[in-house]
Amino acid sequence: QVQLQESGPGLVKPSETLSLTCVVSDYSISSGYYWGWIRQPPGQGLDWIGTIYHSGTTHYNPSLKSRVTISVDTSKNHFSLSLSPVTAADTAVYYCARRQFPGGFDYWGQGALVTVSS
Amino acid sequence: IQMTQSPSALSASIGDRITITCRASQSIDSSLAWYQQRPGKAPDLLIYEASSLHSGVPSRFSASAFRSGTEFTLTITSLQPDDFATYYCQQYYLYPLTFGGGTRVEIE
Numbered sequence: 001q002v003q004l005q006e007s008g009p010g011l012v013k014p015s016e017t018l019s020l021t022c023v024v025s026d027y028s029i030s031s032g033y034y035w036g037w038i039r040q041p042p043g044q045g046l047d048w049i050g051t052i053y054h055s056g057t058t059h060y061n062p063s064l065k066s067r068v069t070i071s072v073d074t075s076k077n078h079f080s081l082s083l084s085p086v087t088a089a090d091t092a093v094y095y096c097a098r099r100q101f102p103g104g105f106d107y108w109g110q111g112a113l114v115t116v117s118s
Numbered sequence: 119i120q121m122t123q124s125p126s127a128l129s130a131s132i133g134d135r136i137t138i139t140c141r142a143s144q145s146i147d148s149s150l151a152w153y154q155q156r157p158g159k160a161p162d163l164l165i166y167e168a169s170s171l172h173s174g175v176p177s178r179f180s181a182s183a184f185r186s187g188t189e190f191t192l193t194i195t196s197l198q199p200d201d202f203a204t205y206y207c208q209q210y211y212l213y214p215l216t217f218g219g220g221t222r223v224e225i226e
Contacts, residue, residue, distance in 0.1 A: 104151025
């Protein structure tokens with residue numbers, strides 16, 4: 001059973017950088033699939049942030065593209081999200097997930113709440 | 119591509135049959151997934167390729183595609199207590215990947 005676990009600070013100051021890592025267990029990122037980040041502001045719906053392939057190929061949501069970077073470290077079997085600079089509007093639960101191809105996201109992390117506040 | 123779900127919320131009883139609709143702003147062929155999200159939990163994949171049941175999903179869930187890849191439905195027959203949740207559709211035909219606004223299924 002593939003498992004994903006997000007980690008990172010739960011509180012980030014405005015104008016600073018949000019950084020999260022997703023550790024993947026029981027599956028090697030190098031074996032394939034796309035790996036993505038999705039966020040959900042409190043009480044709202046789901047927003048796709050971006051996706052990375054094990055080779056490093058990325059796709060980003062144009063609404064965030066200038067502020068977001070997704071990277072992968074196959075040696076540590078994890079991938080990471082960086083969003084900068086942040087505002088209060090970036091307060092959300094951030095999920096990492098594996099994407100089938102073609103298909104939807106079949107395995108998800110439990111989610112990490114990140115609050116942007118001074 | 120914009121994804122529009124209807125209704126945004128519905129009330130139903132245990133044992134009811136319900137249908138949720140998702141419309142795409144352009145044809146997405148069969149590149150559609152459905153998710154269930156319970157409060158405080160990550161979404162769970164139910165359906166992919168518009169009508170294929172994901173592994174382990176009960177057969178009371180089914181989905182279809184209509185109107186040349188722009189209209190999709192998710193049907194739950196015989197609602198169970200665990201089915202009261204929010205449901206999202208998502209297209210993966212083109213980047214950026216986009217989700218519908220969600221349909222909250224509540225107990226009547």
